[in-house]
Amino acid sequence: xxxxxxxxxxxxxxxxxxxxxxxxxxxxxxxxxxxxxxxxxxxxxxxxxxxxxxxxxxxxxxxxxxxxxxxxxxxxxxxxxxxxxxxxxxxxxxxxxxxxxxxxxxxxxxxxxxxxxxxxxxxxxxxxxxxxxxxxxxxxxxxxxxxxxxxxxxxxxxxxxxxxxxxxxxxxxxxxxxxxxxxxxxxxxxxxxxxxxxxxxxxxxxxxxxxxxxxxxxxxxxxxxxxxxxxxxxxxxxxxxxxxxxxxxxxxxxxxxxxxxxxxxxxxxxxxxxxxxxxxxxxxxxxxxxxxxxxxxxxxxxxxxxxxxxxxxxxxxxxxxxxxxxxxxxxxxxxxxxxxxxxxxxxxxxxxxxxxxxxxxxxxxxxxxxxxxxxxxxxxxxxxxxxxxxxxxxxxxxxxxxxxxxxxxxxxxxxxxxxxxxxxxxxxxxxxxxxxxxxxxxxxxxxxxxxxxxxxxxxxxxxxxxxxxxxxxxxxxxxxxxxxxxxxxxxxxxxxxxxxxxxxxxxxxxxxxxxxxxxxxxxxxxxxxxxxxxxxxxxxxxxxxxxxxxxxxxxxxxxxxxxxxxxxxxxxxxxxxxxxxxxxxxxxxxxxxxxxxxxxxxxxxxxxxxxxxxxxxxxxxxxxxx
Amino acid sequence: xxxxxxxxxxxxxxxxxxxxxxxxxxxxxxxxxxxxxxxxxxxxxxxxxxxxxxxxxxxxxxxxxxxxxxxxxxxxxxxxxxxxxxxxxxxxxxxxxxxxxxxxxxxxxxxxxxxxxxxxxxxxxxxxxxxxxxxxxxxxxxxxxxxxxxxxxxxxxxxxxxxxxxxxxxxxxxxxxxxxxxxxxxxxxxxxxxxxxxxxxxxxxxxxxxxxxxxxxxxxxxxxxxxxxxxxxxxxxxxxxxxxxxxxxxxxxxxxxxxxxxxxxxxxxxxxxxxxxxxxxxxxxxxxxxxxx
Numbered sequence: 055x056x057x058x059x060x061x062x063x064x065x066x067x068x069x070x071x072x073x074x075x076x077x078x079x080x081x082x083x084x085x086x087x088x089x090x091x092x093x094x095x096x097x098x099x100x101x102x103x104x105x106x107x108x109x110x111x112x113x114x115x116x117x118x119x120x121x122x123x124x125x126x127x128x129x130x131x132x133x134x135x136x137x138x139x140x141x142x143x144x145x146x147x148x149x150x151x152x153x154x155x156x157x158x159x160x161x162x163x164x165x166x167x168x169x170x171x172x173x174x175x176x177x178x179x180x181x182x183x184x185x186x187x188x189x190x191x192x193x194x195x196x197x198x199x200x201x202x203x204x205x206x207x208x209x210x211x212x213x214x215x216x217x218x219x220x221x222x223x224x225x226x227x228x229x230x231x232x233x234x235x236x237x238x239x240x241x242x243x244x245x246x247x248x249x250x251x252x253x254x255x256x257x258x259x260x261x262x263x264x265x266x267x268x269x270x271x272x273x274x275x276x277x278x279x280x281x282x283x284x285x286x287x288x289x290x291x292x293x294x295x296x297x298x299x300x301x302x303x304x305x306x307x308x309x310x311x312x313x314x315x316x317x318x319x320x321x322x323x324x325x326x327x328x329x330x331x332x333x334x335x336x337x338x339x340x341x342x343x344x345x346x347x348x349x350x351x352x353x354x355x356x357x358x359x360x361x362x363x364x365x366x367x368x369x370x371x372x373x374x375x376x377x378x379x380x381x382x383x384x385x386x387x388x389x390x391x392x393x394x395x396x397x398x399x400x401x402x403x404x405x406x407x408x409x410x411x412x413x414x415x416x417x418x419x420x421x422x423x424x425x426x427x428x429x430x431x432x433x434x435x436x437x438x439x440x441x442x443x444x445x446x447x448x449x450x451x452x453x454x455x456x457x458x459x460x461x462x463x464x465x466x467x468x469x470x471x472x473x474x475x476x477x478x479x480x481x482x483x484x485x486x487x488x489x490x491x492x493x494x495x496x497x498x499x500x501x502x503x504x505x506x507x508x509x510x511x512x513x514x515x516x517x518x519x520x521x522x523x524x525x526x527x528x529x530x531x532x533x534x535x536x537x538x539x540x541x542x543x544x545x546x547x548x549x550x551x552x553x554x555x556x557x558x559x560x561x562x563x564x565x566x567x568x569x570x571x572x573x574x575x576x577x578x579x580x581x582x583x584x585x586x587x588x589x590x591x592x593x594x595x596x597x598x599x600x601x602x603x604x605x606x607x608x609x610x611x612x613x614x615x616x617x618x619x620x621x622x623x624x625x626x627x628x629x630x631x632x633x634x635x636x637x638x639x640x641x642x643x644x645x646x647x648x649x650x651x652x653x654x655x656x657x658x659x660x661x662x663x664x665x666x667x668x669x670x671x672x673x674x675x676x677x678x679x680x
Numbered sequence: 681x682x683x684x685x686x687x688x689x690x691x692x693x694x695x696x697x698x699x700x701x702x703x704x705x706x707x708x709x710x711x712x713x714x715x716x717x718x719x720x721x722x723x724x725x726x727x728x729x730x731x732x733x734x735x736x737x738x739x740x741x742x743x744x745x746x747x748x749x750x751x752x753x754x755x756x757x758x759x760x761x762x763x764x765x766x767x768x769x770x771x772x773x774x775x776x777x778x779x780x781x782x783x784x785x786x787x788x789x790x791x792x793x794x795x796x797x798x799x800x801x802x803x804x805x806x807x808x809x810x811x812x813x814x815x816x817x818x819x820x821x822x823x824x825x826x827x828x829x830x831x832x833x834x835x836x837x838x839x840x841x842x843x844x845x846x847x848x849x850x851x852x853x854x855x856x857x858x859x860x861x862x863x864x865x866x867x868x869x870x871x872x873x874x875x876x877x878x879x880x881x882x883x884x885x886x887x888x889x890x891x892x893x894x895x896x897x898x899x900x901x902x903x904x905x906x907x908x909x910x911x912x913x914x915x916x917x918x919x920x921x922x923x924x925x926x927x928x929x930x931x932x933x934x935x936x937x938x939x940x941x942x943x944x945x946x947x948x949x950x951x952x953x954x955x956x957x958x959x960x961x962x963x964x965x966x967x968x969x970x971x972x973x
Contacts, residue, residue, distance in 0.1 A: 082903050082904055082905040082916055083899075083902075083903075083904050083905065084904070084905045084907050084914065085897075085899060085900055085904045085905065085906055085907065086773070086907045086909050087773075087894075087897070087906055087907065087908060087909065088770040088773035088774070088778075088863065088865060088891070088894055088909060088910065089770050089863075089865035089894075089908065089910060090906065090908045090911070090913075090915065091865055091867060091934075092927050092930040092931055092934070093906060093915075093917070093927065095930055096923055096926045096927060096930070097915070097917055097923075676920075
C-alpha cells in the first residue's frame with residue numbers, strides 16, 4: 055500500500071492533546087450535593103464495579119485514538135498498487151442537442167442524461183480521470199481530465215440545453231483525442247456517450263460505450279420554414295412551410311398559425327397520417343416587414359394551446375422580413391416607352407419621375423434610367439441604360455446585331471436571377487465597345503458572337519447596367535423576364551437594404567456585414583445572452599447558433615441586423631432513436647459505475663471513523679463508556 | 681446585600697399586622713395553662729383556708745349559702761415559641777441558600793410572636809447546639825434577634841436532630857411551640873428528634889426547606905465526583921438517567937415521609953422550596969391556618 059500524502063501522518067501528533075485531554079477528563083467533575091442520603095441508597099445497592107467499568111475509561115481513550123488514526127490515514131490517502139494499474143481515463147460525451155429537450159422522461163432527456171453522467175462520475179474509481187465533452191452545437195470540452203468529483207459534477211450541471219444538432223461523430227473524435235494516452239500513464243481510455251440516439255448516431259467502436267436516455271415517442275414539428283422575396287412583387291414574399299409527423303400514429307386535428315408581428319396571417323388546419331408530412335408555399339405581401347412566425351397549436355379550453363408533444367423547439371419557426379424603403383427613380387426617355395415606364399411605375403417601391411431633356415435634373419439619390427439618349431458622361435450613382443443610341447464615356451455604340459441569340463447568361467448575378475433570355479427575340483440590338491474607363495464589364499448576357507447585350511459596369515462612383523435591346527422591336531417587353539429583370543436591376547442598385555435574409559438552421563453560422571462606424575458589435579441571442587463580435591471587421595461570422603428564435607447583431611444596444619434561426623432538422627425532430635440495437639439503458643447497466651466497493655481507501659477509513667463516532671456516541675449515551 | 685434589610689423589616693410589619701389575633705389562635709395558639717392564678721377568667725371554687733386572700737372570697741355565695749368559698753381564676757401565660765434552626769452545611773446549599781431562607785422565615789415568625797407579647801428563643805444546631813438566643817420577650821428585641829441570626833453561619837457537620845432535641849428538652853424551660861427550620865437531612869432520620877419533642881409535650885411545627893436543584897439535580901449526568909457539602913466527603917460515581925429517576929423518586933418519597941409523619945402525629949408541617957419568598961411562605965402558612973384568605 056502506498057500513500058499519496060504521507061505528510062498527512064504528521065496529524066498523528068494530535069494524539070498528544072487527545073491523551074492530555076483524556077488525562078484531564080478522568081479528573082472528574084466535582085459536583086456538590088447537599089446530602090448523599092439518597093445517592094447512597096442508589097449506589098450502595100449496585101454491585102461492585104466490574105472489570106469493564108474499570109476499563110471503560112481506557113476504552114474511551116482507545117476509541118478516540120482509533121478515530122484519530124483513521125482520519126489521519128484517510129488524509130494520507132492510501133491506495134493499493136492494483137488501483138493504479140487498473141485506472142481508467144474516461145471521457146463523457148453528453149448529448150445536449152435539440153432532441154435532448156424532449157420531455158418524454160421527466161424532467162427532460164438532458165437532465166436524465168446528466169443523472170446518468172453523474173452516476174458515472176460518482177462511480178469513478180480512485181485513480182480514474184474523467185473529462186466531459188458537450189456535443190451541441192459543436193463539440194466542446196467543458197471539463198478537462200480530472201478525478202475531482204465536485205469539479206466534474208459542477209461542469210456537468212453547467213452544460214446547457216441547446217436547439218442545435220448532435221454531431222456525435224465529431225464529439226466522439228474529440229473525446230478519443232482527449233482520452234488518448236499521451237503521457238504514458240498506462241490508463242485505459244474509454245469514451246462514454248450519453249445520448250438519446252436521435253439525430254446523428256454515435257460511432258460504433260470498442261472503446262465507445264453508449265448510455266441511452268429517452269423513449270421512443272412521436273413528435274410533430276415544423277421541419278422547413280423559409281421565406282424569400284417574390285420574384286414578381288417587390289414587396290411580396292413567399293413562405294415555404296413543411297410540417298412532419300414523425301410518429302407511427304396519426305396526429306389528430308391541429309392547426310398551423312402563421313402570424314406577422316403577432317397578427318394572424320393564415321391558419322391552416324392539419325391532420326397528418328403516421329409518418330406523413332405537409333408542405334405548402336404561402337404568398338403574401340408587406341412593405342413594412344416584421345417577424346413572421348409559424349406555430350403549431352391545438353384547440354384549448356381558452357383559445358389556442360401549444361401543440362402537446364414532447365419537443366417544443368420545432369413547434370414554432372420564425373422568419374425576419376425587413377422593411378422595404380421607397381426608391382426614387384428618374385426615367386429619361388426623349389421618345390418615351392410605354393412598357394419601360396409602366397414596368398417601373400408598377401413597382402410599388404419606385405417613386406418615378408420622367409424627363410425628356412438631359413438638362414432635367416434627377417432627384418438627389420435617385421436611380422437614373424436612360425432610354426436611348428445617353429449623356430456624354432454618365433452621372434455618378436446608380437444608372438440603368440436601355441437601348442443606348444449614342445456612346446458615352448464608358449462605351450461606343452457600334453453596328454446593330456441583326457438577330458442576336460443569347461447563348462451565355464451569368465447565372466450567379468442577382469440581376470439575372472429568375473431571368474432567361476436564351477429564347478427571347480431581340481432584333482437590332484446595339485453592339486457596344488467598352489472604353490478603358492469601363493474597366494472590365496461583367497457580361498450578364500452575351501450572344502453567340504461574344505458581344506454583350508446586357509452588361510454591368512462597376513464604377514467607383516456607382517454601378518451602371520446597360521441593356522442594348524431595342525424594346526420597340528423585340529419581344530422582351532412581352533416576356534415576364536422584363537419586369538423581373540427591371541426589378542433585379544433596381545434591387546442591385548438598392549444594395550442589401552431591405553433584402554430578406556434566409557432563416558438558418560440551428561448549429562449553422564451566418565455572415566454579417568458590419569458598418570464601418572467603429573462601434574462595438576454584439577450578438578444577442580433570443581434568451582438575451584450577449585456575445586461580442588470582432589471589432590473593426592467589415593464582416594463577421596455569427597454563430598454557430600444554438601437556440602431557436604431571432605438573433606440580433608447590435609451596436610450600442612440598437613439592432614442593425616437580425617437573423618432568424620429555426621430547428622429545421624428532421625433528424626433532431628424525430629424522437630425515435632435510430633440505433634439499430636438498443637444500447638444499455640443506464641450507466642449501471644453499462645457497467646460504468648463501480649458501486650460502493652469502488653471507492654478509495656480513504657473513503658472507507660472516513661466512513662469507519664464516522665461509524666466509530668456513532669458507536670462511541672451510542673455507548674456514551676448509555677454510560678457504557680465515558 | 682444584608683440578610684435583613686429595611687424592606688425585610690417592612691414585610692415583617694405587614695405580616696405582623698395581617699396575622700394579628702387570628703393567626704395566633706392557630707399556629708402561635710394562645711395557650712392557657714392549667715395553673716390557676718390571678719387571671720380574669722373564672723375557673724372554679726375551693727374552700728377557704730386560713731391565709732387565703734380575702735379579695736378572692738365569693739361574698740355573694742357566702743351571703744346566699746353561708747359558706748366561705750374562694751374563687752379561682754385561670755391564669756393566662758405567655759406562649760413560649762422556640763425556634764430550632766438547622767445550621768448544618770447542607771443548609772448552605774442552594775440559590776438562595778436554604779439557610780438564608782430559614783433565617784428569614786424564622787425571623788418573620790419570631791417577629792409575629794414578639795409582636796403578640798409571646799416569648800421566643802432561637803437555637804441554631806447541626807450535630808449539636810451551635811448557638812442560642814435566650815428566651816426573650818417584647819417587640820423591641822427583634823433587632824437583637826436579627827443581629828443574632830445574621831451572625832450565624834452554616835458550619836455544622838452532620839445534622840443530628842435527636843441529640844439536639846434531647847439537649848433541648850432537658851433544659852429548664854416551659855413547654856411551648858417548637859418551630860423546626862431544617863432540611864431534615866439527618867443521616868439517622870428526623871423522626872427520633874421530633875419524637876423526643878412530642879413526648880416531652882412540646883408542640884413541634886416542621887418547616888422543611890429544600891432547593892429546586894435538590895429536586896432536579898443539574899449537571900449530574902456522567903462521571904462525577906459527588907461532594908457532600910455537609911460531611912465534606914466525596915464519592916466518584918457514574919450518574920445515568922436511570923439513577924436520576926431513582927433519585928427523584930427517593931427525594932419525593934422523603935418529602936412524603938415528612939408530610940406523613942406530621943399528619944400522623946397531628947404536627948404542623950410546612951414544606952417549601954427556596955424558590956418562594958419568605959413572606960409568601962408565611963402568608964401560605966397563615967392561609968393554611970385560616971389566618972388570612
